Amino acid sequence: MADFQNIIDTLIEGDQEKLLSLAQSALDEGISAKEILEKGLMAGMDIVGEKMEAEDMFIPEVLMCARAMTAVINNLLKPLLAAGDVSAAGKVIIGTVKGDLHDIGKNLVAMMLESAGFEVYNLGADILPDKYVEEIKDKNADILCMSALLTTTMPMMKVTIDAVSEAGLRDQVKVMIGGAPVSQDFAEQIGADGYASDAGSAIRLAKEIMKR
Amino acid sequence: MTKICSNQYAMNSPHAQKLSDDQSQKLYWACLEILEHTGVRMYEQEALDLLKKAGAVVTDGNRVRIPSGLVEKAFSTVPKSVTLCDRNGNPAIRAGGYRSYFGTGSDCLHILDHRTGEYRDSVLQDIVEGITLCDALEHIDFAMCMFLPSDVQQDIADRYQMEAMLNNTTKPVIFVTTEFSGAVDAVKMAEIVAGGERELKQNPFTACYINVTTGLRHNKEALQKLLYLSDKGIPLTYIPSAQGGVTAPVTVAATMAVNNAGVLAGLVLSQLKREGAPYIFPGWGGNMLDMKTTVQPYCDPEKRAQAIDFAHYLGMPSFSLAGCSESKLVDQQAAAEAALSLFTDALFGGNLVHDVGYLESGLCGSLPQLVICDEILSWLEAFMKGVDVSDESLALDIIDEVGPDGQHINSDHTLKNYKKRWYPQLFERASYNVWQRKGSKDLGQRATEHVDTILAEHKVEPLPKDVANAVHAIVEKPTA
Numbered sequence: 001m002a003d004f005q006n007i008i009d010t011l012i013e014g015d016q017e018k019l020l021s022l023a024q025s026a027l028d029e030g031i032s033a034k035e036i037l038e039k040g041l042m043a044g045m046d047i048v049g050e051k052m053e054a055e056d057m058f059i060p061e062v063l064m065c066a067r068a069m070t071a072v073i074n075n076l077l078k079p080l081l082a083a084g085d086v087s088a089a090g091k092v093i094i095g096t097v098k099g100d101l102h103d104i105g106k107n108l109v110a111m112m113l114e115s116a117g118f119e120v121y122n123l124g125a126d127i128l129p130d131k132y133v134e135e136i137k138d139k140n141a142d143i144l145c146m147s148a149l150l151t152t153t154m155p156m157m158k159v160t161i162d163a164v165s166e167a168g169l170r171d172q173v174k175v176m177i178g179g180a181p182v183s184q185d186f187a188e189q190i191g192a193d194g195y196a197s198d199a200g201s202a203i204r205l206a207k208e209i210m211k212r
Numbered sequence: 213m214t215k216i217c218s219n220q221y222a223m224n225s226p227h228a229q230k231l232s233d234d235q236s237q238k239l240y241w242a243c244l245e246i247l248e249h250t251g252v253r254m255y256e257q258e259a260l261d262l263l264k265k266a267g268a269v270v271t272d273g274n275r276v277r278i279p280s281g282l283v284e285k286a287f288s289t290v291p292k293s294v295t296l297c298d299r300n301g302n303p304a305i306r307a308g309g310y311r312s313y314f315g316t317g318s319d320c321l322h323i324l325d326h327r328t329g330e331y332r333d334s335v336l337q338d339i340v341e342g343i344t345l346c347d348a349l350e351h352i353d354f355a356m357c358m359f360l361p362s363d364v365q366q367d368i369a370d371r372y373q374m375e376a377m378l379n380n381t382t383k384p385v386i387f388v389t390t391e392f393s394g395a396v397d398a399v400k401m402a403e404i405v406a407g408g409e410r411e412l413k414q415n416p417f418t419a420c421y422i423n424v425t426t427g428l429r430h431n432k433e434a435l436q437k438l439l440y441l442s443d444k445g446i447p448l449t450y451i452p453s454a455q456g457g458v459t460a461p462v463t464v465a466a467t468m469a470v471n472n473a474g475v476l477a478g479l480v481l482s483q484l485k486r487e488g489a490p491y492i493f494p495g496w497g498g499n500m501l502d503m504k505t506t507v508q509p510y511c512d513p514e515k516r517a518q519a520i521d522f523a524h525y526l527g528m529p530s531f532s533l534a535g536c537s538e539s540k541l542v543d544q545q546a547a548a549e550a551a552l553s554l555f556t557d558a559l560f561g562g563n564l565v566h567d568v569g570y571l572e573s574g575l576c577g578s579l580p581q582l583v584i585c586d587e588i589l590s591w592l593e594a595f596m597k598g599v600d601v602s603d604e605s606l607a608l609d610i611i612d613e614v615g616p617d618g619q620h621i622n623s624d625h626t627l628k629n630y631k632k633r634w635y636p637q638l639f640e641r642a643s644y645n646v647w648q649r650k651g652s653k654d655l656g657q658r659a660t661e662h663v664d665t666i667l668a669e670h671k672v673e674p675l676p677k678d679v680a681n682a683v684h685a686i687v688e689k690p691t692a
């Protein structure tokens with residue numbers, strides 16, 4: 001019987017070296033890479049997410065856990081996993097809308113989504129609607145995330161959604177929005193699929209949206 | 213009788229310092245090294261051209277390395293104190309040295325409605341009432357717009373904010389705009405009120421608050437505003453906002469070095485554009501991101517005071533921040549954070565202290581909270597006065613005359629002097645019974661009533677009708 005609890009605890013501690021050696025021993029014992037991924041690493045990251053939302057963990061610690069997990073996947077598990085076992089949770093295009101330079105929150109959300117297993121393309125700040133459209137096409141994205149911190153740039157979210165629709169991509173991609181002045185009401189008004197008030201809920205929403 | 217007494221030294225006020233001059237010097241050298249060695253990015257061609265012509269090195273399109281000599285030269289032409297007038301052109305604020313003046317912040321998304329207790333999006337009328345309150349409150353020296361008006365056309369909301377400030381206070385106003393065109397229109401409005409371009413330049417009653425992405429990245433709008441206003445001779449703040457742990461290293465010193473390198477770069481540009489252009493330094497330093505909540509805290513103790521010290525060291529006026537709170541309510545936390553932050557800035561001598569009355573880390577405002585801050589400022593004004601230890605104030609003759617057994621309550625000396633002591637307006641001192649008789653109200657309730665009284669009674673000196681109309685015409689026809 002593999003000691004998944006030990007793997008989980010080590011992941012939560014963010015101890016990359018120890019995590020690598022525990023995963024290696026588990027593999028040596030004959031446990032499948034898929035099981036290590038699901039019952040060890042993913043289970044651990046779920047707890048990390050909960051702890052973060054409960055303000056029980058600091059953001060740099062969360063990112064360290066994610067880094068430790070990625071190291072195990074890339075160095076040990078990837079060659080052993082069947083295609084499909086480790087497919088990304090989804091492909092995300094994220095950026096701050098045209099006219100807006102606030103990118104700190106957006107970058108945090110991008111990093112957190114990445115830690116949660118999403119394949120994230122972070123376009124930056126001050127992004128034109130056409131650029132989003134181009135990238136959605138190019139990366140064949142599942143989710144479009146937009147951030148706005150200014151009341152004056154919120155309307156660009158609607159303009160961008162319209163551009164996505166005009167390009168015929170609205171059925172392919174779900175739209176999530178966030179940022180201090182943005183609200184659930186606003187999301188509904190402009191026809192977005194969801195709103196997240198912080199990085200933790202952005203991850204939950206993205207996972208939930210992928211199941212829709 | 214001759215009254216000569218040698219070697220008398222009087223402290224005129226309490227005073228504090230957090231950075232020694234040696235530390236400030238080290239920080240200054242660090243900024244110079246960043247400018248010369250690492251360089252900054254500037255996203256505006258005119259800025260690049262000016263700097264290049266003056267001897268800076270531009271590589272990679274827009275990465276500028278600025279020699280220390282340019283910074284030193286800028287210090288020889290920039291004014292060390294900035295005078296802001298009232299709307300009628302009379303000097304009202306002399307920002308510099310250790311003189312402190314207090315004012316509100318700008319652009320809160322929400323208001324805690326003092327009439328209903330509701331937390332809601334703010335509207336234009338909230339700005340009108342907030343600025344009226346600023347006009348009335350004795351210890352509020354300048355006004356910023358406080359709120360975002362959700363009920364006007366959003367892309368020109370800043371024009372409505374400026375109009376509301378000009379109409380509802382004679383105190384100096386500091387404006388914030390998103391785009392460059394908004395700043396151009398704000399200046400146009402101010403020039404109309406002052407009676408012309410030259411009049412505004414001579415007796416500026418307004419200044420512009422400019423934020424910059426970080427000390428190492430200067431966005432186009434910020435640079436456009438800097439150059440335009442410097443040319444016009446209108447005072448401005450130039451405040452890069454790198455956040456420790458995210459867009460700068462997490463230590464206070466490193467974040468300050470990054471941001472102040474940017475402040476010095478802005479200073480050089482302002483003086484290259486026009487020697488003698490007024491320029492104001494930031495009075496807080498070492499922003500952080502709270503790594504648990506991802507909020508940028510306004511009342512963080514560790515970002516306070518050292519930037520004021522640094523500005524003093526460089527002999528520059530500062531624009532600092534206090535009277536603000538992370539609390540979501542007008543509650544104990546809000547009062548404690550407001551009092552602590554106002555206290556530190558007064559003690560260290562920040563010059564233009566803004567954000568008074570902010571809640572929710574800059575996202576919400578409250579009129580009763582502003583009134584409570586006014587009371588705190590009244591207390592601080594009394595506290596910051598030095599003690600008069602003179603023959604007259606010692607009153608030895610009266611002590612002797614009344615002796616151990618007499619009373620002072622009905623003496624002429626008491627009658628002459630008791631009003632010179634401080635009395636609260638809102639803080640309750642009465643006995644329990646009297647407090648009960650007055651309705652057992654807490655500070656928040658008393659402040660709320662005080663807001664209503666002021667709004668019902670205070671009459672703002674209006675702008676002449678034709679001036680107000682001309683100002684409004686700009687709102688109707690904004691610069692594109």
Ligand code: B1M
Pocket residue numbers: 099100101102103104105106108109145146147148149150151152176177178179180181196197198199200202318319320321360388389390421422423424425426452453459501505506507508572573574575
């Ligand atoms: C699905 O997708 C998603 C999901 C969730 C998403 C998401 C996307 N995006 C965000 N989230 C959510 O998750 C994140 C993590 O939990 C959260 O992200 P946040 O971004 O909210 O949180 C960050 C982690 C930390 N918070 C922040 O980084 C923002 C903090 C405040 C203080 C702020 C900052 C730091 C800055 N600013 Co600006 N700034 C303010 C902000 C006040 C505030 N309390 O919010 C605000 C937003 N700014 C304002 C202003 C006025 C301005 N700013 C400006 C500039 C700047 C800086 C460049 C100096 C700097 C940004 C630096 C940067 N690289 O991002 C100017 C505009 C520049 C421009 N064109 O964009 C300027 C106009 C000032 C000027 N005239 O120079 C005000 C709003 C005005 C308005 N009209 O709405 C403001 C509310 C402050 C205030 N009270 O005055 C959630 O919102």
